Every structure is written in C-alpha cells, then in structure tokens.
Amino acid sequence: MRSAELRNHERELYEFHFRVGVAAIAVVAAFGLLAGRFVYLQLAQHEAYRAKAEDNRISIVPISPNRGLIVDRNGVVLARNYSGYTLEITPRKVKDVDRLIDEVSELVDVTARDRARFRKLLQETRNAESLPIRTRLSDEEVARFAANRYRFEGVDIKARLFRQYPYGETASHAIGYMGRINLEDQEKLEEDGVGANYRGTDSIGKSGLEASYQDELHGVTGFERVEIDAAGRGIRTLPPRTPSQPGNNIALTLDLKLQQVGESALGERRGAMVALEPSTGAVLAFVSKPGYDPNLFVDGIDPQSWFELNNSPDKPLVNRAINGLYPPGSTFKPFMAMTALELGKRTFRSTIHDPGYFEFGGRRFRDSKVGGHGTVDLMKSIVVSSDTFYYQLANDLGIDAIAGFMRNFGFGARTGIDLQGEAAGVLPSPEWKQKRFRNPAQQKWFPGETISIGIGQGYNSYTPIQLAQAMATLVNGGVMYKPRLVSYVDNQRTGERRNFEPEVLQRVPFKPEHVEFIKKAMSGVNKEGTGARAFAGAQYTSGGKTGTAQVIALKQNEKYDESKVAERLRDHSWFIAFAPVDSPRIALAVLVENGGFGARAAAPIARTVLDYFLLGKLPRGMQAPEDDDAEEEESD
Amino acid sequence: MEIARIPFRRIGLRLSEGIDGPLFVLTLMLSLLGLAALFSASYENPGRVVNQAVNLGVAFAAMWLVAQVPAVAGDVVNGARRWLHVGVTRFQPSEMMKLAVPMMLAWYFHKHESTLRLRDFALGAILLAVPLALIARQPDLGTAALVGAAGFYVIFFAGINWKVLAGLAALGIAALFPLWGMLHDYQRRRILTLLDPTTDPLGAGYHIIQSTIAVGSGGLAGKGWLNGTQAHLEFIPERHTDFIFAVYSEEFGLIGNGLLLILYALLVGRGLMIAAAAPTVFARLLAIAIALMFFTYAFVNMGMVSGILPVVGVPLPFLSYGGSALLTLFIGTGVLMSVNRHRKLVQT
Numbered sequence: 001m002r003s004a005e006l007r008n009h010e011r012e013l014y015e016f017h018f019r020v021g022v023a024a025i026a027v028v029a030a031f032g033l034l035a036g037r038f039v040y041l042q043l044a045q046h047e048a049y050r051a052k053a054e055d056n057r058i059s060i061v062p063i064s065p066n067r068g069l070i071v072d073r074n075g076v077v078l079a080r081n082y083s084g085y086t087l088e089i090t091p092r093k094v095k096d097v098d099r100l101i102d103e104v105s106e107l108v109d110v111t112a113r114d115r116a117r118f119r120k121l122l123q124e125t126r127n128a129e130s131l132p133i134r135t136r137l138s139d140e141e142v143a144r145f146a147a148n149r150y151r152f153e154g155v156d157i158k159a160r161l162f163r164q165y166p167y168g169e170t171a172s173h174a175i176g177y178m179g180r181i182n183l184e185d186q187e188k189l190e191e192d193g194v195g196a197n198y199r200g201t202d203s204i205g206k207s208g209l210e211a212s213y214q215d216e217l218h219g220v221t222g223f224e225r226v227e228i229d230a231a232g233r234g235i236r237t238l239p240p241r242t243p244s245q246p247g248n249n250i251a252l253t254l255d256l257k258l259q260q261v262g263e264s265a266l267g268e269r270r271g272a273m274v275a276l277e278p279s280t281g282a283v284l285a286f287v288s289k290p291g292y293d294p295n296l297f298v299d300g301i302d303p304q305s306w307f308e309l310n311n312s313p314d315k316p317l318v319n320r321a322i323n324g325l326y327p328p329g330s331t332f333k334p335f336m337a338m339t340a341l342e343l344g345k346r347t348f349r350s351t352i353h354d355p356g357y358f359e360f361g362g363r364r365f366r367d368s369k370v371g372g373h374g375t376v377d378l379m380k381s382i383v384v385s386s387d388t389f390y391y392q393l394a395n396d397l398g399i400d401a402i403a404g405f406m407r408n409f410g411f412g413a414r415t416g417i418d419l420q421g422e423a424a425g426v427l428p429s430p431e432w433k434q435k436r437f438r439n440p441a442q443q444k445w446f447p448g449e450t451i452s453i454g455i456g457q458g459y460n461s462y463t464p465i466q467l468a469q470a471m472a473t474l475v476n477g478g479v480m481y482k483p484r485l486v487s488y489v490d491n492q493r494t495g496e497r498r499n500f501e502p503e504v505l506q507r508v509p510f511k512p513e514h515v516e517f518i519k520k521a522m523s524g525v526n527k528e529g530t531g532a533r534a535f536a537g538a539q540y541t542s543g544g545k546t547g548t549a550q551v552i553a554l555k556q557n558e559k560y561d562e563s564k565v566a567e568r569l570r571d572h573s574w575f576i577a578f579a580p581v582d583s584p585r586i587a588l589a590v591l592v593e594n595g596g597f598g599a600r601a602a603a604p605i606a607r608t609v610l611d612y613f614l615l616g617k618l619p620r621g622m623q624a625p626e627d628d629d630a631e632e633e634e635s636d
Numbered sequence: 637m638e639i640a641r642i643p644f645r646r647i648g649l650r651l652s653e654g655i656d657g658p659l660f661v662l663t664l665m666l667s668l669l670g671l672a673a674l675f676s677a678s679y680e681n682p683g684r685v686v687n688q689a690v691n692l693g694v695a696f697a698a699m700w701l702v703a704q705v706p707a708v709a710g711d712v713v714n715g716a717r718r719w720l721h722v723g724v725t726r727f728q729p730s731e732m733m734k735l736a737v738p739m740m741l742a743w744y745f746h747k748h749e750s751t752l753r754l755r756d757f758a759l760g761a762i763l764l765a766v767p768l769a770l771i772a773r774q775p776d777l778g779t780a781a782l783v784g785a786a787g788f789y790v791i792f793f794a795g796i797n798w799k800v801l802a803g804l805a806a807l808g809i810a811a812l813f814p815l816w817g818m819l820h821d822y823q824r825r826r827i828l829t830l831l832d833p834t835t836d837p838l839g840a841g842y843h844i845i846q847s848t849i850a851v852g853s854g855g856l857a858g859k860g861w862l863n864g865t866q867a868h869l870e871f872i873p874e875r876h877t878d879f880i881f882a883v884y885s886e887e888f889g890l891i892g893n894g895l896l897l898i899l900y901a902l903l904v905g906r907g908l909m910i911a912a913a914a915p916t917v918f919a920r921l922l923a924i925a926i927a928l929m930f931f932t933y934a935f936v937n938m939g940m941v942s943g944i945l946p947v948v949g950v951p952l953p954f955l956s957y958g959g960s961a962l963l964t965l966f967i968g969t970g971v972l973m974s975v976n977r978h979r980k981l982v983q984t
Contacts (some may be wrong), residue, residue, distance in 0.1 A: 009749070015795050016920060020912050023793075023928060027904050030935045031897050037942045039853040042890040049852025056849065057865045532707040 058238065062200030065219030066161060066492075068247035070175060070209060072256040073487060073516045078175055079294075081212070082162040085137040086299070087145065088130035092121060093154030101133060104155060107148055108134055108141045117302040121180060130156065135299040155598040163203070163210075163298050169291040171259050173319040174252070174419070174485055175284075176208015177294035179301070197221050202626050206297070207319075209250065209485060212418050216489055249490040253282035258613055265608040265619060269595060271573075272320040272464040274483075275588040275609060278472040278578065280502040281481025283417070285609065286587060288324075290316040313568075322415075322422040325461040326591060329547030330385045330530075331576045332456030334518050335470060339380055339405040340393055341514040348517060351377045358391035361448050365391045368548075382521035383529035385546060394454025399445060399588035402453060403429035408481055408508040409470035411462055416505065417483040425466055428459035457550055467589035472574045475543075477515045477585040478508035519543050523581045531575070534603035540614045541581040544606060545601045547574030570594040575602035579610050586613050654703040656910070656973040662903045663699075663954055663969050667692050669896065670955030676862050677957075678877040684876060684957060691959040695966035699914065702970025731960045733767050733783050735968060738925035741790040746918035751904040757796045764791070777823055778936075779950030785932045789925045827946045846871045847882040848943040851893075858889030876957040878949055881941040896938075900953075903932040910976045919975045922935075926968040933965075 041049065070079035077386045094100050101110060101118070114134055121131045133155075137145070143159055149155070163178045171536060181189070189204075198204075198219055205211035222244030224237050262273045262285045275289040290312075296305050309317050318324065340346035357371035358365040367373070367387040373380065374433045379387035394402060407413065412427025426432065430445035437443045452458040465483060473480040482503040489498045522543030526535040529543040549572040573595030578584040588606060595601030611617040671688060678684040701981035741760055742747035748756050764787035770782040792801070816824070822921040832841075859865070864886035867875050872882045885893055907927025913921035941952075951961045 008751070012749075012752075012795050012917075016793055017912055019793055019795075020908050022923065023924070024905070024908055027901065027908075027928075027931050030931070031901055033944075034935065034938050034942065035894070035897055037939075037944055038851070038885075038890055040854050041848065041942060042885075042893070045852050046855045049849050050855065052849045053853035053866055056846075056871055057869050227865075227869065229871075411813045 027400050041470045053186060059226050061224050061226045062279075063224060063244040064161075064244075065221055066242035066246040066491075067163065067219065068217040068492065069249045070217075070255050071251050072259075073252060074255065076256045078167060078171060078252070078254075078256065079163060079165050082164050084135065085142050085158055086132040086158050086160050087116070087134040087137060088132050088156050089153045090130040090156070095378065097122075097253065099150065100143065104133065104145075104152060107144050108137065110134055113304065116304065117300050118307075120303050121300050130158070132299055133163070133536065134321065148500040154540075156166040161344065163294075165294045167256070168293045168295060170256070170263060170415075171286065172208070172291035172294050173288035173321060174208055174254060174259075174286040175294060176419075177206055177211075177292075177297040178210055178212040179297050180204075182184055190495050199508035201530050204336075207421070208294075208419060209252075210426070212420050213250055213486065213489075216250055217247040220245040235360075239478070246492045249492060250486050251488050251490065252485050253277070253280075253284065253487045254286060254485060255284055258285045258609065261285075261619060262605070263289065263291075263611050265605040266590075266592070268503065269592050269601070270314055271322070271590070271602075273588065273590045273591040273605060273609065274321050274322060274465045274468040274482075274585055275613070276468050276472045278481075278584050278587045280475050281469075281472070281483045282487060282502070283483050283485045283612050284613070285588075286321055286485065288318075288320040290314050292316045293352050299618045319419070320591070320593075321464045322419055324463060324591070324593075325423055325425055326464075326501070326572050327458070327460045327549040327574070328456040328462050328467060329549040329574050330387075330456055330591070331467060331545045331547030331574045332454075333385065333390055334522055334545050334576075335406060335409050335411075336390050336397075336402070336454055337521070338474060338510065338514060339381055339402060340378070340610055341517065342510060343401060343405060345396055345401075346378055346393065346413075348378060351375055352389055352392055354388040356388070356450065358388045358395075358451065360391070360395060360451055362564075363448065364547040365451050379517075379521045381522065382545065383524040385525075385530050390454035391451045392454075395447070396452050399429060399447075399453065403427055403432075404449070407479075407508075408478060408506070409473050410466055410505070411470060412466075415463075415465050415469050415483050417465060418485055422465075424465055426459055426461040428453055433459075445493040456547060464589050464591045467574070467576050467591075468587060471578055471589060472584075472587035473598070474510075474515065475519060475578045475587055477512060478510040480505045480507070484559055500544055519578075519581055522578070526577075530599045531577075531603050534575075534599065534607045538607065538611070540579055540610070541575055542573060542579035542610055543581055543584075544577035544603065546603055547576070548572070548597050549574060551594065567594055570596055573597060575599075575600035575606045577606045577610065579614060586610065616631060647798055649821060654973055654977045655700065656703075656906070656976050658906045659787070659903070659969055659973055662899055662906065663966065666896075666899055666903070666954035669884070669899075670880070670952075672861065672954060673880050673887070674876055674957055676864060676887060677867055677880055677883045678791055678870075679862070679868060687959075688957050689960075691962050695712070695962045698963055699966040699970035699973070702768075702974035703966050705974055731964050733771060733786070734779065734786060734964050735926075735931065735971075737764065737767050737783050738790050738929070739922055741787055742918045742925065745790065745794040745921055746916065749917045754797070754800060757791060757794070757800070760791050760794070764788075773895035778951065781936070781948055782929065782932060782950060786929050788923045789928045790921050793911075793924045794810065798971040799913070801921075807836055843879070843947050844940075844943050846873070847879055847941045848887040851883040851942050854886040854889040854892075856890050858885075858887045858892055861887050863887060878947075878956060879941055880956050881938055881952050883956065893938075900934045904928070904934075907972055910972050910979075913979050914975050915979055919978065923972055923975045926972055929968065930965070 002050065027493065027518070062156065065079055069077055071077050086106070089100065091097060101115060104110060110133060118131060118133045137157070145352070147159060160598065165172075165175065180202055181198065185204050186195070189198050197218070197220060201218070205214040205217065210217065222242045224241040227236050227238055252271070262275070266273060266287055266289045269289065271289055273285060274283065275285040276282065277284055281291060292309055316361050337346070352375075354367060354372035354374060354376045356367045356370055357587045365387070368385070372388060373384050373386045376384070376386045376389050406427055412425050414422045414424050428449075432441045433445050449458055453460060469480065469483055481513040483537065484500060486500055488500060491497075522542060522545055524547070525531045526538070526542050526544045530546040535542060549571050551571055575590045578587040590602040592605070594600040608619045612619070640746060652670050664948040671685060672693075674688055675682075675685045743764060744760055744763060745752065745756070764784070765767065766781055768784050770786065771783055846866060850864065850872055855860070864883055866886050872879050875883050884896070904927050907923060911920050911923035911927055914923050930953055933950055936945055936948065936950045936953040940950065941946050950959060953965050954962070
C-alpha cells in the first residue's frame with residue numbers, strides 16, 4: 001500500500017516535470033508568436049502604420065477667405081462682412097437634438113424662429129458638419145455658454161464672418177443675397193472643379209451680383225495642418241500654413257443716392273426702374289419694388305419669413321427689372337417711328353387723318369382719344385401718342401419688317417446684364433408664333449394681329465431693362481451697349497484693378513437726322529405732349545414717352561374705366577426718358593404695375609430721378625442721402 | 637562609519653530573507669518599465685503615477701510579507717487559511733479569485749495526492765466551474781478567462797490523463813456553440829471584430845485598430861519616450877490600464893517589445909523552475925499555476941493590443957495601472973518566493 005503510493009508519487013512527479021517541460025515549450029512558442037507579430041507590425045508594415053498614425057493626428061483645416069466687398073460707384077459700401085459668434089450644433093454627435101436645444105435655451109435665448117430655421121437647415125444640408133442654432137450671440141451669452149460648455153457634447157461656439165448689407169432693402173435686387181450651400185450648389189461646385197476651394201465655406205451667393213460675381217467675391221481658401229486629438233479637437237497648428245486670399249472687391253456702376261431716389265419715388269408701389277448711361281451701358285440705378293432685406297438670408301432664412309416672401313401677392317423676390325414681362329404700350333411708338341423712317345415707310349412730312357379709329361378687316365381698332373387727333377404727322381404722332389397713326393403704320397410695315405428691325409433695339413432678346421435669370425421677352429413674329437403654339441390653328445399669323453403690335457400691345461412683352469436699353473440705343477444712334485452693374489474689380493491682395501470696359505453688342509448706323517427727329521419728338525412729349533405735366537418747369541431738356549400697357553383685353557365697344565377695374569387688373573404705367581436732349585447722359589425706363597396711365601404714375605418718377613441726376617435735387621420728404629449712414633444699424 | 641554599517645547589514649540580511657533574487661529583480665524591472673509607460677500615458681494626470689508608485693510600495697510589502705509565510709509546504713490547511721486572510725479587505729472579490737481558486741484546487745489535489753482518479757479530476761472541475769460561473773455572470777470575461785486558465789493549469793499539472801484532456805477539448809469546442817449564445821452582445825461583437833476590425837472602425841473595432849496603429853507606427857526603435865502621438869492625442873482608449881502596452885510599444889518600438897518579452901519569459905521561466913523544485917503537491921501546483929498565470933496575462937494582453945486576440949479586460953502584468961491587479965501579482969510573486977524558500981530550507 002505504502003510502496004504503491006510511493007510509486008504513484010514518483011510517477012506523478014515524473015509526469016509533472018514532463019508537463020512543466022511542455023509548458024515551457026508552449027510559453028516559448030506563444031512568445032515567439034507575439035514576437036513574430038511585432039516584427040510584422042513594426043518592421044514589415046511599419047511604413048503603412050506610420051502613415052496611418054500621421055493621418056490620425058493631422059487634419060487639414062481650411063481657412064475660409066474673406067468675401068470681397070460690394071461698393072457703389074462712389075465707394076459707399078453696400079455689402080460687407082462682420083465677424084460674430086454663432087452657437088452651432090453638430091447633429092451627428094447628438095442623440096436627441098430637441099432635448100439638447102431645450103437645455104441650451106436655458107442659457108442662451110433660442111426663439112421659435114431659430115428652431116424653425118435650424119430644422120430647415122437640417123433638412124436641406126445632409127452630412128453637415130455643424131449648423132447654427134443661434135447667430136449673433138451677445139458677449140454675455142458667449143460667456144455664459146462657454147462656462148457651461150462641458151455639459152453640451154456636440155455644441156460649439158464658432159466665430160464666423162457674416163455678410164451684412166448696411167442699406168437693407170436698398171438695391172436688393174441688384175446686390176442679391178447669400179444663402180447656405182445646399183446639395184445642388186455643392187454638386188455644381190464639384191462639377192466646376194472648385195469644390196476644394198469651398199471647403200470651410202458654408203454660404204454662397206444665391207441671387208443678384210452676389211451670385212453672378214460669386215467667383216470674384218469668394219477668394220481663395222487657405223489651408224493649415226492642425227494636430228488633432230481623437231475627439232477632433234485641434235491641439236496645435238503645424239507649419240507651413242497657406243493663408244487664404246480674400247475675394248475681390250467689386251465696384252458698381254450704381255449710384256446709391258440715385259438708387260435711393262428712384263426707390264423712394266416708386267414708394268410702396270410695385271414696379272421697376274432702370275437707368276443706363278447711354279454711352280457705356282453702365283447701370284446707374286436698378287430698382288425693382290418691392291424688395292426684400294437680404295440680411296434675412298445671411299444665416300439661413302427662417303421658414304416664416306421665407307413663406308411670407310414667397311407667398312406675398314406682391315412677389316418681392318421677383319426681380320421685375322429683368323424678369324417682369326410687360327407689353328410696352330405706347331413707349332413702343334418712338335421705335336416704330338424710327339423703324340418707319342429707316343425703312344422709308346414714312347417721312348418727316350407724312351400725315352394721316354385720325355378719325356379715332358383704324359378699320360381693318362371689318363374690325364375697328366379704337367384710338368385712346370375719342371374722335372381722334374385730326375391730322376397727324378410723324379412728330380405729332382409721338383407727342384400726342386396717336387394710336388391710329390401706328391395702327392396704320394404697323395399695317396403698312398407688316399410684321400416681318402417690324403420684327404426684323406426691332407431687333408436693332410434689342411427687343412425680345414436678353415440684354416446680357418451681369419445678373420442671372422434674365423428673361424428674354426417676346427418680340428412677336430410669325431416664326432415666334434409657330435414655335436410658341438402647338439395647335440396648328442393657333443400657329444398661323446393673322447394680319448389683324450399686326451395692327452395692335454404697332455401700339456405696343458398684342459403679343460409684345462418686354463422687360464423694363466430692355467426698354468431702357470432700347471431707349472439708350474436709340475439716342476446712341478444705333479450703338480447698343482451691354483448693360484452692366486460692375487465697373488471694376490479690385491484685388492485686395494495685390495491692389496491690382498481690373499476695369500470692365502463698355503461692351504458694344506451691336507452697331508446699327510441709324511441716320512443721324514432720323515435720330516435727331518425722334519429725340520425732338522420725344523422732347524416734345526415732355527414739353528407739350530403727354531409728359532408735359534410731369535415735366536413742367538424742368539430746368540433741363542429731356543425727351544420722354546408715356547405708355548400704358550393693358551392688363552385685360554377690352555371688348556370691341558367697351559370703354560376702359562379705371563375706377564371700375566380691380567386694382568390688379570388696372571393698366572401698367574410706363575415712361576421711358578433720356579436727358580439732356582443734346583447729349584444724353586441718362587436713359588431710363590420706369591414701370592409701375594397697375595399704375596394706370598403712364599403720364600400719371602410713371603412719368604413723375606422719371607422726373608424725380610432726372611431732377612436728382614441732373615440737378616442734384618432731392619424729392620420732397622426724402623432726407624439728404626449724405627446722412628444715410630444712419631441706416632447702418634448694428635443690430636442688423 | 638563602522639558603527640553605523642553593522643546594524644544596517646544585519647537589518648538588510650533580515651529584510652532579504654525569503655526574497656528570491658531573480659524574481660525580485662524581474663518584477664522590479666517590469667514595474668519600472670510600467671511606471672515609465674504610465675508617466676507617458678498620464679501626462680494630463682500626473683497624480684496617477686504617484687498613486688501607482690504607492691501601489692507598488694504596498695504590493696512589494698505584501699510580496700515580502702507573503703514570502704515570509706513559511707507554511708506553504710507545511711501545515712497546508714492553516715497556510716491556505718492564512719493566505720486567504722492576507723489583504724482580503726483590499727481585494728476585489730473576483731481579483732481574489734485569481735489566487736484563491738488555484739489555491740483551493742491545489743489544496744484539493746494535494747489532499748488526494750497519489751490516489752488521484754478520474755472522479756477526483758471531475759470534482760476538481762466542478763470546484764472550478766462554480767466560481768467561474770459567478771465571475772462570468774458579473775460579467776467579467778477577462779477575469780473569468782484568467783481564473784479558468786489558472787484552474788485549468790492546476791488540473792492539468794495535477795496529472796489529468798492526456799486522453800481525457802483531448803476528449804474534454806473536443807467537448808469544449810462542441811460547447812462553444814451554446815456558449816456563444818450565452819455571451820452578451822458586446823462580447824460577441826468584440827470577438828467578431830477581432831476577425832475583421834475594419835467592419836466597425838468607430839465602434840468595437842476602434843480599440844484594436846488604434847492600438848495596432850500605435851504598435852506598428854512604433855517601428856524598430858519607437859518614437860521615443862513621451863513622443864507617442866497615438867497615446868498623447870488620446871487615440872488609445874484605456875491607455876493607462878489594459879492598453880498601456882500600446883503606449884509602451886509606440887514609444888519603445890520593437891526593441892522595447894523584445895526586452896519586455898524577455899523579461900516576461902525569464903519571469904515565467906523562474907516560476908517554472910521553482911514549481912519544478914517545489915517540495916509538495918500543493919506547493920508545486922500553486923507555483924506552476926501562478927507562473928503560467930503571469931504568462932497568460934502577458935500573452936493575452938499583448939496579443940489583444942497587437943490585434944491577434946479578442947479585446948478582453950486583461951491588464952499587462954506589472955505595467956498596467958491599478959492597485960488590485962498589482963497586489964494580486966505581487967502576492968503571487970510572494971507565493972513563488974515562499975515556495976522557493978521552503979525548498980531551500982529543506983535542502984539546507
């Protein structure tokens with residue numbers, strides 16, 4: 001028994017030693033495996049892992065450039081940047097955004113508007129880094145939040161540059177507005193191959209000059225290499241640093257004061273006014289009313305304001321100057337007269353008898369003056385605005401001749417102004433009608449349709465800027481300039497200035513005596529014709545032409561009675577003008593929607609603008625524009 | 637001078653009594669390497685290094701104390717009891733298990749010395765399974781694995797039949813499938829992402845990817861002490877505790893890793909030598925379990941950090957921050973010393 005135990009004991013000890021040996025081999029093998037793994041990672045794959053560690057720790061951080069300024073022709077700043085603090089939420093770092101906003105609002109005021117705007121941004125921009133919940137924080141709010149920031153994962157205070165428009169609504173349709181870069185913008189930027197230059201930039205020009213000169217204004221994004229920790233916090237900046245280059249400043253041809261005079265003259269009415277320098281195409285004033293406050297868009301417009309702007313019956317977001325299409329009414333007549341002279345269909349001495357109507361194909365085309373103007377020659381036809389004369393002239397010229405010659409004034413074609421979204425309008429012709437209508441019965445041009453073309457009605461449909469350009473081209477003797485809002489661009493870094501030279505679109509040599517004749521007739525309008533009352537006592541010479549564009553077609557024997565027609569269906573009021581007569585420095589077109597007779601609504605606006613432009617005379621009730629700096633409210 | 641030197645020598649002699657030279661030097665070196673790595677990993681909280689130094693002091697004291705216990709080979713039962721009392725209040729329950737379970741099993745097999753049958757091994761397995769199940773339910777996969785390993789070592793070295801072992805291994809593999817169903821979701825994910833960490837680079841795979849990058853980017857000579865970017869920029873999670881090896885490896889490179897492997901191999905080797913020479917069944921089983929536990933800790937931790945083993949919560953022995961684990965390790969070392977001392981006492 002004892003010996004068996006002893007034997008067992010020895011056998012166990014032997015077995016134990018054997019197993020210790022096995023264990024020793026296993027330990028060596030296992031450590032050998034680890035050693036092999038270390039050799040693989042640290043020698044064979046070292047380069048790859050070194051690169052990964054480097055990628056981990058270094059982040060390329062874009063430095064967004066300062067956007068260029070927009071100044072008027074006298075250097076008055078219309079769009080600038082200011083730096084402000086925003087409170088931003090990074091949605092992907094946050095589980096319950098609503099609760100987080102509730103908690104944040106205990107420290108920082110968050111209005112219902114802010115919330116709604118944040119929701120809208122969240123929907124529009126996917127994969128966004130961070131979105132502002134509050135902008136323009138006060139210093140106290142910044143301090144209060146900073147002290148509590150540890151409680152809010154995914155919420156940061158950021159210093160950003162914001163666009164600011166010190167004059168608010170003034171010239172809003174020319175300047176345009178900025179908005180956050182949305183998916184569509186992003187795609188376009190990538191397509192244009194400039195996506196990298198927009199890293200770190202979150203807003204872009206959406207309309208007006210802000211959009212059309214986006215490339216000039218934006219600048220070049222700089223980059224710096226920042227060492228970051230695992231949480232993405234920057235630890236330090238590593239050299240070298242590529243600084244950003246600010247965008248170019250753009251100087252406009254607009255004169256802010258003239259612009260303000262034009263806008264105040266139009267007042268609360270809907271309409272447009274475009275004033276050009278005939279000898280260059282420079283846009284002196286560019287009014288479209290109502291406007292909007294572009295400051296609203298700067299940090300993302302809230303849905304309520306957006307809804308109001310979009311759904312207002314006044315359509316404040318429509319740029320009427322380049323996008324509103326209206327029949328020109330009687331403002332078409334000087335161009336008809338020019339066409340007749342140039343094509344030899346009328347002479348200075350041609351006369352007709354105006355019985356108050358023109359009969360064609362058994363149909364009577366009525367003159368706006370009951371009983372007619374009696375004997376009418378070319379001069380008088382413009383001064384008193386005889387319809388009958390131009391019914392007959394249109395019939396004599398025929399639609400092809402009219403459509404052919406009117407191109408010389410730019411009718412029915414985009415002027416090419418440096419703004420996006422310009423409408424082409426309609427210069428009616430048989431070809432146009434064929435293209436316009438699907439139904440073969442409608443495609444045919446009827447000679448009767450030519451008659452009302454003569455007085456600027458019918459299918460005629462042009463933008464206010466086309467009328468201004470046509471006016472400028474006429475007084476220029478057929479030389480047409482492309483209208484432009486920008487006169488030069490300044491590179492902020494090099495100080496280099498790039499001037500935008502006037503660009504001649506076409507050159508049609510009108511006979512000078514014809515031009516002089518039309519100018520004389522148009523000055524007659526302002527002296528003794530339909531514009532005489534508006535221009536009574538003017539201390540300069542000017543030419544003009546009233547126009548009234550029908551909104552509703554009248555029946556054959558119906559008489560237009562303004563008081564009986566709903567306001568929105570009343571006629572549009574036109575006035576085109578130039579001054580001074582001898583060497584015109586300004587040509588303009590004014591349109592007042594539903595303003596009634598051109599002589600009453602539009603002509604006084606033109607007078608006010610010309611008074612200021614030529615004499616420096618301010619309209620009554622308007623403060624001296626020199627003191628307008630008061631409008632630069634810091635709160636905006 | 638003369639007067640002052642003599643008592644010192646005497647005290648020195650007494651203090652070194654029972655302390656095994658190689659074990660002392662090895663654990664001291666490992667601890668110092670650990671302090672260096674911890675200092676680098678704790679730049680934002682230097683107090684941690686002081687804490688760890690205090691922990692080390694306490695742990696060395698405990699080791700010394702345990703090494704003085706002469707009862708390991710003698711009065712087994714009393715010895716074991718006494719041992720359980722040592723530092724009990726400071727131990728985390730499951731931490732205590734790492735030593736208590738092998739000790740209990742060793743005692744069990746010691747009692748049945750030379751009359752061991754398969755039945756005894758089965759009973760031993762049940763003795764192991766109960767605490768193991770309790771720990772696994774906590775849930776603490778890392779500790780469960782280590783306690784399980786320690787228990788297995790005891791059973792294996794107690795002399796379980798190879799054939800039985802092979803049968804059990806086959807059974808174990810078969811049992812993996814129902815066991816898989818019992819794992820928590822995060823535990824399953826950890827094992828799955830081990831197979832391909834890139835499938836979840838920001839979730840469960842993050843630890844492995846980042847620590848592998850740290851090790852790989854260290855290269856041959858490392859980035860230098862305090863220069864590890866992965867660690868200092870907080871890409872390494874749990875960088876003072878379970879992932880301290882990533883910090884060490886990034887800064888000291890392949891050369892540092894080689895040194896560490898050699899130190900561990902020597903430590904384990906010394907433990908095996910002590911076990912082989914141990915005078916009683918209890919002593920040798922306990923010694924071998926502790927020696928191989930050191931190995932298991934080191935292997936599982938370094939394997940996990942370098943991406944060849946799943947992420948389980950196992951500290952790197954003597955280097956990771958944390959008082960309880962350190963105390964366990966040094967008490968284990970003390971036990972080895974005690975075993976060794978007894979052998980010497982018997983021989984001399």
